[in-house]
Amino acid sequence: MPKIEANPRGIPKAPFVEKVEEFCAIGEADATLRSFQEMIAKYKYMQTSLEGRKKSLESKLPEITKTLELVQFMNAKSQAATDQGASPEPLNTHYELSDTLWANAKVDLTDKVNLWLGANVMLEYSLEEAEALLTTKRDAARTTLKQVDEDLEYLREQITTMEVNTARVYNWDVKNRRQTAPTKA
Amino acid sequence: MSMQMEAEVEVNREDQGNINAFSKVHARIDVLDAQYEAKKKELDYLEDLAQEWELADEDDGPFKYRIGDTFVDLTLEESQERLAAATAAVQKELQAMKAQMDEAHAEVARLKKILYGKFGKSINLEM
Numbered sequence: 001m002p003k004i005e006a007n008p009r010g011i012p013k014a015p016f017v018e019k020v021e022e023f024c025a026i027g028e029a030d031a032t033l034r035s036f037q038e039m040i041a042k043y044k045y046m047q048t049s050l051e052g053r054k055k056s057l058e059s060k061l062p063e064i065t066k067t068l069e070l071v072q073f074m075n076a077k078s079q080a081a082t083d084q085g086a087s088p089e090p091l092n093t094h095y096e097l098s099d100t101l102w103a104n105a106k107v108d109l110t111d112k113v114n115l116w117l118g119a120n121v122m123l124e125y126s127l128e129e130a131e132a133l134l135t136t137k138r139d140a141a142r143t144t145l146k147q148v149d150e151d152l153e154y155l156r157e158q159i160t161t162m163e164v165n166t167a168r169v170y171n172w173d174v175k176n177r178r179q180t181a182p183t184k185a
Numbered sequence: 186m187s188m189q190m191e192a193e194v195e196v197n198r199e200d201q202g203n204i205n206a207f208s209k210v211h212a213r214i215d216v217l218d219a220q221y222e223a224k225k226k227e228l229d230y231l232e233d234l235a236q237e238w239e240l241a242d243e244d245d246g247p248f249k250y251r252i253g254d255t256f257v258d259l260t261l262e263e264s265q266e267r268l269a270a271a272t273a274a275v276q277k278e279l280q281a282m283k284a285q286m287d288e289a290h291a292e293v294a295r296l297k298k299i300l301y302g303k304f305g306k307s308i309n310l311e312m
Contacts, residue, residue: 018198067253070253070254073252073257091257091258092258093255093256093257093258094255094257095255096254096255102256153212153213157209160204160208160209161205164196164201164204
């Protein structure tokens with residue numbers, strides 16, 4: 001048995017069959033093929049779960065980015081006003097009240113915002129803190145997404161290896177049967 | 186995947202690596218293509234908007250510019266600045282994607298040459 005290698009997230013590497021005749025005894029091809037099938041199924045299962053994770057990250061990322069954009073905008077506005085020694089003008093906004101209803105709101109630019117953290121918790125941050133936090137969150141989500149993409153590519157490679165292994169064992173088995181068949185008959 | 190192998194030529198570890206790389210990069214191209222198209226559309230919208238904007242007048246304002254999920258009243262100058270910044274950012278992303286795509290296409294061509302060279306008709310890399 002070759003030593004089990006894995007990628008940084010611990011997904012095991014598919015074994016490469018060096019020489020089919022050494023890997024698999026004559027007549028044992030069926031059992032080998034079945035075990036290959038099992039491994040492919042395991043890889044595919046991981047693939048499906050990672051694809052789900054990728055989808056959820058891909059929907060989370062724009063949400064963070066949107067919030068960050070607005071916080072950056074508010075921060076820039078209030079900074080600009082402070083630099084001029086004035087208090088910032090209130091923002092005139094239209095916000096979504098429900099799916100088809102937009103309402104007007106005058107938002108005083110304070111130096112505090114509340115971020116919804118999930119799990120029914122909302123926390124107050126200064127604009128700078130909020131910007132820093134959201135930037136960190138965004139970067140973390142991007143990094144995770146990149147890792148998930150890497151894992152998906154890695155999984156694809158392992159599945160390909162197993163598919164090629166399957167084809168080779170299968171072909172080898174067919175060849176063997178052809179050779180042994182006439183002597184049996 | 187229509188990767189068919191016949192047992193005429195032995196597959197060694199290096200070949201397996203090349204086959205894996207091929208299938209990986211090939212799939213990457215599909216993902217990049219889709220992302221590129223989506224971004225390109227975004228750029229088209231922004232460019233259309235910039236064109237409309239040339240006709241805009243300060244008196245038409247304030248302009249309701251979407252930031253995050255909210256529309257904020259901006260002056261003509263502010264909104265144009267934001268639009269220009271957004272356009273530049275999208276263009277930069279498109280450029281980066283284009284470079285990745287070119288690289289992937291070159292890699293696929295390189296691997297095809299190697300794999301067809303070794304396996305000839307017993308491998309099918311057209312999908």
